[in-house]
Structure formats: structure tokens, C-alpha cells
Amino acid sequence: MTTHEAAPAAETGAGGAAGAAPDGHGERLRRWRLVLGGDAADGTGVALAGTDAAMDGALASLYGARPAGQGRSGGRSAGLGASAPSVARWLGDIRTYFPSSVVQVMQRDAIDRLGLSALLLEPEMLEAVEADVHLVGTLLSLNKAMPETTKETARAVVRKVVGELEKRLATRTRSTLTGALDRSARIGRPRHRDIDWDRTIRANLRNYLPEHRTVVPERLIGYGRASRSVKKEVVLCIDQSGSMAASVVYASVFGAVLASMRSIATRLVVFDTAVADLTDQLDDPVDVLFGTRLGGGTDINRALAYCQSRITRPADTVVVLISDLYEGGIRDEMLKRVAAMQAAGVRFVTLLALSDEGAPAYDREHAAALAALGSPAFACTPDLFPEVMAAAIERRPLPVPATA
Numbered sequence: 118m119t120t121h122e123a124a125p126a127a128e129t130g131a132g133g134a135a136g137a138a139p140d141g142h143g144e145r146l147r148r149w150r151l152v153l154g155g156d157a158a159d160g161t162g163v164a165l166a167g168t169d170a171a172m173d174g175a176l177a178s179l180y181g182a183r184p185a186g187q188g189r190s191g192g193r194s195a196g197l198g199a200s201a202p203s204v205a206r207w208l209g210d211i212r213t214y215f216p217s218s219v220v221q222v223m224q225r226d227a228i229d230r231l232g233l234s235a236l237l238l239e240p241e242m243l244e245a246v247e248a249d250v251h252l253v254g255t256l257l258s259l260n261k262a263m264p265e266t267t268k269e270t271a272r273a274v275v276r277k278v279v280g281e282l283e284k285r286l287a288t289r290t291r292s293t294l295t296g297a298l299d300r301s302a303r304i305g306r307p308r309h310r311d312i313d314w315d316r317t318i319r320a321n322l323r324n325y326l327p328e329h330r331t332v333v334p335e336r337l338i339g340y341g342r343a344s345r346s347v348k349k350e351v352v353l354c355i356d357q358s359g360s361m362a363a364s365v366v367y368a369s370v371f372g373a374v375l376a377s378m379r380s381i382a383t384r385l386v387v388f389d390t391a392v393a394d395l396t397d398q399l400d401d402p403v404d405v406l407f408g409t410r411l412g413g414g415t416d417i418n419r420a421l422a423y424c425q426s427r428i429t430r431p432a433d434t435v436v437v438l439i440s441d442l443y444e445g446g447i448r449d450e451m452l453k454r455v456a457a458m459q460a461a462g463v464r465f466v467t468l469l470a471l472s473d474e475g476a477p478a479y480d481r482e483h484a485a486a487l488a489a490l491g492s493p494a495f496a497c498t499p500d501l502f503p504e505v506m507a508a509a510i511e512r513r514p515l516p517v518p519a520t521a
Contacts, residue, residue, distance in 0.1 A: 154180065172214045178207055179227055208245040220247045228255055238263055240270040248274045250282075250472070254362025258411040276403050282370045282499075283402075290374050290503040297507035298348050298380050313338050349433050349510055350382045351375055352424045356440035357387045359412045363472035364439050367499050369402040369409075371471075375506075376400065384427060388420035389413035390445065394427075416446035421454045432462035435509045439468045442483040442494065452486055459491065464509045467494040471502060493517055 150163040151173060165173050207227075211220050224246055228234055237243060237252075237259060246252060256263075256271050263271060316338045324333040353375075355361070355368045365387070375383040376399040384396045387409050398404040417440055428434050436458060444451055459465050467487050469476045476496035484494040495517045497505055508515050 151176070168214065171210065175207060175210045175214060175223075179223060179230065204242065208242075212247065217247055221249045221251070225251050234259060238267050240267050243267065243270045243274050246274075248278050250278060250363050250366050253278050253366050253406070254411065257362065257365070257406055257409060258359060260407060261410070272403060272407065275406055278366070279370055279402050279406070282367070283374065286370060286499055286503075287374045287377075289500075290371065290506075291378060293503035293507050294375075294378065294381065294510065297510040348380045349435060350384070350428070350430055351506070352384045352386065352427070352434065352436045354420050354424050354436060354438045354440075355385070355387045356415060356417070356420075356438075357389055357409045357411055357413075358415050358441065358443070360441055360477050361439070361470070362411055363474060364468075364470050365409055365411065366406065367471045367502075368439055369405040371499075371502060372399050372405065373402040384424075386420060386424055388416065388423075390416045390419075392416075392420050392423045394423070414445045415440070415443055417442070417444045418446035418448075418451040418454060421451060421458075425454060425458055428458070428461075428463060431458070434462075435464045435466065435506070437466045437468060437506075437509075439471050441469060441477050442467075442480040442487075444480065444483060448483065451483075452490065455487065455492065456490055464512060465490075465492045466505065466509050466515065467492045468497045468505075469494050470496040471499065472496070473498055 146161045146163045147165075147169065150161040150165065151169065153161065154177060155165070155173065204227075208224075211223050215223065228237070234255060237246070237255060243256075253275050256275060260271075317334050317336070318332055320336055320338055321332050321334045324335055325331070326333060353368055353372050355365055357365055369385070372383055372385040375381050376385075376396075383399060384394070385399055385405065387393050387395060389410065390413060393408065395405050395408050398408055417438070421436075421438070424436055428436075455465055467484070469479045469484070479494070487494050493515065495515075497518075501516065501518070504516050507513075
């Protein structure tokens with residue numbers, strides 16, 4: 118039985134199924150027919166017409182059966198040929214019949230299953246696709262092979278995605294971290310509105326008057342007020358191996374947001390077996406992304422050595438390592454370097470991924486070793502990242518997700 122893997126499509130079309138009665142039973146059969154793909158053994162007995170038939174054809178082009186013995190990149194039973202005109206028509210069809218979230222899934226599947234990456238090197242293809250983080254990652258991996266005629270179109274696609282991410286993430290990140298910076302600079306003679314009542318009460322518990330059921334606050338502890346001076350230094354150290362593509366995109370956006378905050382000095386370092394400092398490009402995350410080289414090996418120890426050499430105020434520094442921890446360098450040296458930075462006062466954070474996709478495959482032995490050093494490794498969604506950074510700045514326990 119051939120099954121269409123893009124099952125959400127069955128929820129969208131509105132009609133056009135010959136032989137399907139307008140009752141609930143007929144609608145269920147119609148949806149199952151769209152999901153199952155129309156093999157003779159699907160058991161629905163439903164024929165499709167009109168919009169439903171067009172939807173089914175678009176699904177079959179991508180998810181149709183392969184001849185026996187052919188694998189993931191083998192032949193297909195339907196007509197999505199590896200040529201620009203047919204792919205352009207297919208991209209137009211799926212944008213017509215499916216919602217944006219489903220279109221993005223189908224595009225990723227087409228690139229993976231049908232080997233269409235090369236077609237993304239053509240400007241007309243890039244103009245037709247639905248842009249998202251995963252498409253940006255694919256474009257970055259093709260960056261070196263991209264002809265000059267395509268690069269400007271590719272930058273426009275990347276800039277659109279980056280702009281949408283900044284709009285979504287910037288305001289909350291700035292407000293969350295500004296509050297954390299203020300709280301991390303507590304003062305002893307605060308104004309009333311700046312009093313940290315929780316810490317003030319705890320500091321004055323010995324002055325509790327049971328007959329009045331109150332605490333006499335002899336010493337007030339308050340939040341500091343934000344200033345224009347640099348209070349914290351943040352180093353984002355990003356693994357640019359191929360599996361970390363989405364993390365590189367999100368980290369570049371967050372790097373630009375952090376760099377825009379005057380009270381945080383931000384450094385952005387990317388690495389594979391070599392190390393590149395992209396800090397001077399942080400004002401434009403698109404430049405940062407096109408300065409990366411997705412793929413290749415990994416030398417975390419070398420990257421951390423570089424970061425360590427740039428730290429001037431350890432007690433005021435947060436280092437965020439974003440990596441799947443598959444170390445191609447010297448493992449023991451890497452761990453010693455992390456321990457040395459922590460001993461000097463650096464707050465070290467390990468993220469297995471910065472994306473909405475969950476944790477990638479990662480080196481569990483290295484993750485356990487870092488956890489033993491007090492730096493638990495976990496995957497972090499973009500929405501959680503501001504809270505992680507706020508906790509690191511305030512030296513609170515990190516909000517590690519329960520599934521980590």
C-alpha cells in the first residue's frame with residue numbers, strides 16, 4: 118500500500134471526490150483516500166476529482182511509490198522530474214493547495230528525497246519556494262557552489278527569514294536580558310521601587326517580630342538601574358557542522374540582538390576544524406550566515422581555546438557553546454578548558470541545539486562529562502533562549518527542559 122507521508126494534506130481540500138457522499142462517513146473515506154495514496158489495496162473505494170485530484174497528484178509526485186529495489190534517491194511513480202520547469206509548477210501547486218506549514222515540510226522532503234538541492238542554485242527556483250529556517254540552512258550549505266547569478270536572490274531569501282526571526286525574538290530577548298542585568302547589579306540603598314523584597318526579607322529574618330508578625334528591614338537590598346556601560350560579556354561559540362544548520366541561523370539572529378544591547382559585549386565565534394571570529398559582522402546577521410561554512414569536521418577544543426584567549430573579565434562573562442559535542446579534537450583538553458574557565462568565574466552554558474526541532478544526535482559521553490562539571494547539555498528552543506541567558510547572567514540554575 119502506498120501511503121502519502123504528508124498526511125496533513127487530508128485536512129485541507131474541500132471537495133471533488135467522486136463517489137464520496139456528503140455525510141461524515143464519506144468525508145472520512147475521502148480523507149483516508151488522500152492519506153493512503155490511491156493504491157488498489159487502499160480499501161476506500163473513493164475516486165478523486167477536481168481539487169482533491171490535484172492535491173493527490175502533488176502528493177504523489179513527492180511521496181509516490183518507488184520501483185522495487187530503489188531506495189531514498191530512487192525513481193518515482195509520478196511526474197516530478199528533476200527539471201526547473203516541472204519543479205516550478207509543482208512548487209506553485211503545493212502553495213495553492215496546502216497551508217504554509219505543510220508547504221515547508223513538503224519542500225524539505227523534496228530536497229531530501231528527490232535530490233533537488235542543485236535546483237536551488239537557480240534564481241527562479243528560489244523565488245518560488247516558501248522560505249523558512251531549514252531552507253536557509255540548505256542555502257548556506259550550497260553557498261560555495263552557488264553561482265553569482267543566484268547569490269543576490271539567495272541573500273534576499275535569507276534576509277527575509279532573518280527579518281521575520283528578529284521581529285519575533287528581539288523584543289522579548291532585550292526586555293528579559295535588561296531585567297536580568299538590572300537584577301545582577303544590586304545596590305544597598307535603593308529607592309522604594311527598586312527594592313528586591315525577596316532578598317531584603319531573607320537578609321532580615323533575624324529581625325522578625327513574632328508579636329507583630331513582621332520583619333524589620335534594617336538593611337535594604339535593591340536592583341541596580343541600567344546604565345550605558347558594559348556589564349556582561351557574552352561569547353557565542355557555534356558548531357557549524359551540517360547537522361547544526363538551524364542552530365547557526367538562530368544563533369546568528371540572537372547574536373545580532375545581543376550586540377545591539379549596549380550593556381552586553383557580544384562575540385560570535387563559529388568553528389569546524391578551523392575557527393572564525395565573525396564579531397565584526399554582527400550588525401548584519403545575513404553577512405554572518407554567509408560567512409559560515411556548513412559541513413566538515415569539528416574541533417571544539419580549538420574553538421574553546423580561542424574563546425578563552427579573548428576573555429578579559431571572567432566573572433562577568435557567559436560562554437555559550439552550541440554543538441552536538443562530536444569532538445574531533447582533544448577531548449580531555451576540551452574538558453580541562455571548560456573546567457578552567459569555570460574556575461576563573463566564567464558561566465559556561467552547553468546547548469545541544471538552538472532550534473525548534475529538539476536535540477539532534479549528540480555525543481552522550483561528552484554531554485555527561487560536561488554535566489559533571491556543572492554545565493548540563495540540553496537542546497533549547499529559540500523562545501526559551503532569553504530565559505537561559507537571563508539565568509546565566511544572574512547565575513541562577515538554568516531552566517533545563519524536563520525532556521533534556
